[in-house]
Every structure is written in structure tokens, then in C-alpha cells.
Amino acid sequence: MLKRILVTGGAGFIGTNFVYKTAGSGFEIVVLDKLTYAGGKDNLDPLINSGKIKFAQGDICDADFVKTSMDGVDAVVHFAAESHNTRSETDPDLFYRTNVKGTQCMLEEAFKAGVKKFIHISTDEVYGSIADGYFSEEDKLLGDSQATSAYSKSKSQADDLAMEFGRNYPVVVLRPTNNFGPWQYPEKALPRWISNILLGSKIPLWGEGQQVRDWLYAPLTSECILFLLENGVNGNAYNVAANHDPEITNRTAAEWICRLLDADPEKWIEFIPDPRPNHDFRYALNVEKITKLGFKPVIDPYNQFKITADWYKENRSWWKKRKEEAESIYK
Numbered sequence: 001m002l003k004r005i006l007v008t009g010g011a012g013f014i015g016t017n018f019v020y021k022t023a024g025s026g027f028e029i030v031v032l033d034k035l036t037y038a039g040g041k042d043n044l045d046p047l048i049n050s051g052k053i054k055f056a057q058g059d060i061c062d063a064d065f066v067k068t069s070m071d072g073v074d075a076v077v078h079f080a081a082e083s084h085n086t087r088s089e090t091d092p093d094l095f096y097r098t099n100v101k102g103t104q105c106m107l108e109e110a111f112k113a114g115v116k117k118f119i120h121i122s123t124d125e126v127y128g129s130i131a132d133g134y135f136s137e138e139d140k141l142l143g144d145s146q147a148t149s150a151y152s153k154s155k156s157q158a159d160d161l162a163m164e165f166g167r168n169y170p171v172v173v174l175r176p177t178n179n180f181g182p183w184q185y186p187e188k189a190l191p192r193w194i195s196n197i198l199l200g201s202k203i204p205l206w207g208e209g210q211q212v213r214d215w216l217y218a219p220l221t222s223e224c225i226l227f228l229l230e231n232g233v234n235g236n237a238y239n240v241a242a243n244h245d246p247e248i249t250n251r252t253a254a255e256w257i258c259r260l261l262d263a264d265p266e267k268w269i270e271f272i273p274d275p276r277p278n279h280d281f282r283y284a285l286n287v288e289k290i291t292k293l294g295f296k297p298v299i300d301p302y303n304q305f306k307i308t309a310d311w312y313k314e315n316r317s318w319w320k321k322r323k324e325e326a327e328s329i330y331k
């Protein structure tokens with residue numbers, strides 16, 4: 001029985017969604033987070049103040065701190081990372097330090113402490129872009145793989161480390177597609193676009209907006225992690241994706257956001273020259289492996305976009321205090 005779970009990066013976007021799903025359901029949750037620009041202790045304050053979870057501020061690269069945090073821990077869910085491709089263009093070293101060295105430190109300290117399960121959160125970006133068809137788990141190449149940004153390269157190397165530890169220790173790797181939902185920092189596409197419209201600004205769509213992302217609702221990713229804590233086979237990597245049919249281009253996603261906020265797409269979408277070098281065109285994953293294991297998420301993208309847009313409408317103070325910093329990276 002895995003009772004005490006250490007959640008790194010639990011004050012970030014997917015981490016917060018995961019913590020809200022698990023707190024109070026029989027687990028003891030301890031969040032370890034450095035609280036970078038992306039981490040919000042305010043996300044978790046209601047749970048911390050009511051004693052439902054514990055919180056420790058610190059760095060996953062600090063071995064002494066990590067070692068102390070492992071006390072009594074049964075399982076680790078490792079989200080903590082620098083997560084934004086655009087930021088990795090200007091500070092690749094930070095991405096290497098946090099995502100590669102930090103993951104190594106977490107893996108080493110977890111297994112010195114006898115942790116019984118380690119779920120490493122990887123990403124679809126470790127496979128790179130695919131014009132047609134779908135990547136399966138064994139398509140991941142070692143090293144930088146087909147990854148194109150400093151972010152995805154660092155995640156690819158971290159994924160290798162986790163798989164390497166998985167030869168001898170209870171590690172499971174999850175490779176999810178683009179997540180969306182409440183608490184996502186407004187530097188990322190969907191919350192950037194929603195908050196722009198709510199502030200009366202247009203949606204900046206890069207290039208022709210024909211790129212394809214496989215939008216996966218973060219509460220479903222959280223369900224998937226809970227499922228893997230129980231059912232994931234050690235030493236294995238699993239894809240998880242929505243596999244939308246038809247696929248959702250960035251243009252369609254932006255048009256949906258407009259519709260949900262009563263904004264005319266013709267007026268509110270602004271096509272701008274693509275600022276991202278080597279912008280990956282399409283991510284697509286084969287989910288046969290996790291489906292066979294028994295995980296079948298409820299995929300309802302337009303409705304899940306609506307719930308997300310409503311959350312941003314109702315939580316203006318949450319994103320307003322983050323908006324200026326988020327926009328500063330695009331200047």
C-alpha cells in the first residue's frame with residue numbers, strides 16, 4: 001500500500017491538479033517545490049492551511065534537502081521541471097540543471113531511501129514532431145533523441161535516466177501530450193489566449209496556426225498517474241494522449257476559445273510571424289499500451305476547453321498577478 005506520496009513540482013500546473021485529485025483520498029501528500037515563477041503556493045494554501053497536505057519549499061537539485069524530504073515516503077511523483085519551450089531558448093543551462101540533474105538527484109535519493117514507486121513525468125516532446133502516424137513507446141531514441149528545443153532535449157535526457165534506473169528500481173515513466181486546464185501559467189497557449197481576450201487583447205497565432213497539438217485535460221493526466229501508481233509495470237514507459245478525431249490545429253483551438261468567450265475569431269485572432277525556432281509541427285502518440293493496461297480517459301475536448309475558459313473567467317485575480325511576467329518573455 002502506497003500511503004505517503006512525495007509530489008515534486010506540486011505547486012505547478014499539473015502538480016496542483018494532481019494534488020487536488022489525491023488529497024483527502026487516503027494518501028498523505030507532501031509537496032516539494034522550489035516555487036519558481038511557475039510555482040504558486042497560493043494554489044495549495046487551502047489544502048496546506050486545513051492540514052490536508054504538507055508543503056516543503058526546496059530545490060530538487062539539493063541532495064541534502066531531497067534526502068530529508070524522503071523520510072517515510074512510499075512513492076514519488078516527479079513533476080518538477082522547467083517546462084516552457086520559449087524560455088528554454090534563452091536559458092538552456094537552467095533547463096539542463098533542473099530537468100536532467102534534478103531528475104538524477106531525485107532518482108538517486110529516492111532509491112537510497114527505499115521508495116517503492118517512482119513515477120517520472122516525461123512528455124510527448126521527447127519523440128519530436130511526426131508528420132503522419134503516431135509514436136509508440138519504443139520509438140524514443142537515446143540522448144537528445146528527435147527533440148528540437150533545449151526544453152525537449154533536457155526532458156529526453158531525463159527520460160533516459162529514469163528508464164535506466166527502471167532496469168533495477170521501481171520506476172514508471174509517463175509521456176503525456178499537451179495538457180490544459182485550471183492553474184496553467186498564462187505563458188502557455190490556451191491560458192495566454194483566454195486571458196488576452198478577457199483583457200480585450202487579440203490572440204497571437206504563430207505562423208499559419210496549422211500545427212497540431214493533442215490537448216489532454218490535466219485532471220485526466222492526474223487520473224492516469226493515480227492509475228499508474230497502482231498498475232504501472234516497473235521499468236516501463238507509457239504514452240497518454242487524447243487522440244482527437246479530427247485533430248485539433250492551433251487555429252481550431254484558438255477559434256474554440258473565441259467562441260467560448262463570445263469573441264468573433266475574424267476580429268480576435270491575429271496571425272503573427274512564427275517566433276519559435278524549429279517549431280514542432282505535430283505531436284501524436286499511440287496509446288495502445290496504456291489502453292491495454294486498462295486506462296481509458298473520457299475525451300470531450302470542447303467541453304473541457306469550456307470548463308477551462310470558465311475557470312479563468314472566475315479566477316481573474318489568479319492569472320492577473322501572473323500575466324505581466326508571462327507576457328514579458330514575448331517582448
Ligand code: NAD
Binds near residue numbers: 078
Ligand atoms: P509548471 O512549469 O507549471 O510547474 C513546474 C513546477 O516545478 C513549478 O511549481 C516549479 O516551482 C517547480 N520547480 C521548478 N524547478 C524546480 C526545482 N529545481 N526544484 C523544485 N521544484 C521546481 O509545469 P507543468 O506544466 O505542470 O509540467 C509538469 C511536468 O509535466 C513537467 O515535468 C513537464 O515537463 C511535464 N509535461 C507538461 C505538459 C504540459 O502541457 N504542461 C505536457 C507533458 C509533460
Ligand code: TDX
Binds near residue numbers: 178213
Ligand atoms: O501565443 C502563442 N501562440 C501560438 O500559436 C503561444 C504561447 C503558442 N502558440 C503555439 C505554439 C504551439 O504550437 O501553440 C502551441 C502550444 O504552445 P505552448 O503552449 O507553448 O506548448 P508547447 O510548446 O506545445 O509545449 C507544451 O506541451 C508539451 C508544454 O509547454 C510542455 O511542457 C509539454 O512538454
